[in-house]
Amino acid sequence: MYEITHDTIDAAEVASKVNLPNHGASLAFIGTTREMTYGQRTVLLEYEAYIPMALKTMETIGEELDNQWPGTLCAITHRLGKVAIAEASVVIAVSSPHRAHCYEASRYAIERLKQIVPIWKKEIWEDGSEWKGSQTGPWNPLQTPQFE
């Protein structure tokens, strides 16, 4: 259910992992490389991970979802290496019997991923680049997830 890959992510394939007869709702969150961020043009993003811990923390997220929203199912695939504009860096698929839990659990999963999964990204602009501690920017392990 948890994968890290250097290949293009097939969102439908990730979503299919959580397709269960009793789950009437599923949500696929797709995080893609955005061209403009506060007026700065990104050319591409490059991701690195400490893979064993990244997989382990993704599993932790799945366990947390199951604790908070029993019966939800979660699959996560994160891409590493260079990710071009509009390509997916992460796909999180969540399913549950009813949609309310599905939305809550999906939102939690992406915020939690950015908080605890050791994946770093390098933003590459036309005129430079910078490594960031997590996909959300300046990384602070004490910071709680921002849900706004």
Place this chain on the structure above:
Amino acid sequence: MYEITHDTIDAAEVASKVNLPNHGASLAFIGTTREMTYGQRTVLLEYEAYIPMALKTMETIGEELDNQWPGTLCAITHRLGKVAIAEASVVIAVSSPHRAHCYEASRYAIERLKQIVPIWKKEIWEDGSEWKGSQTGPWNPLQTPQFE
């Protein structure tokens, strides 16, 4: 961006319609036929629509999203006819520059669809069947969408 079909829905194809360079987040909501509902086993669902008005109200939802969350993009495909267990009856794809709006807009879109789009479903069980006014069950046009 708005489609009604008797064929299987390709969720990835719907999601691809909202993939824009400046949109860093997209969400595909997939509503599927659930086998068990409050202890009753569904065999399949059958959908009917008043198609011109269904397409028009789907467009209205897109306009409402753009008003409330400017810059969000929305595509909706709804299936008609018989939909087997675990198959998708509706896919709603929403994208936006940042993910907070994406989640809010996606949630709004599915609730609003069940409220204003004239699509009826017949629940077919092992021992009978029943037409329902909307996918959520007893239909009341005065009822506001339930977001819980």
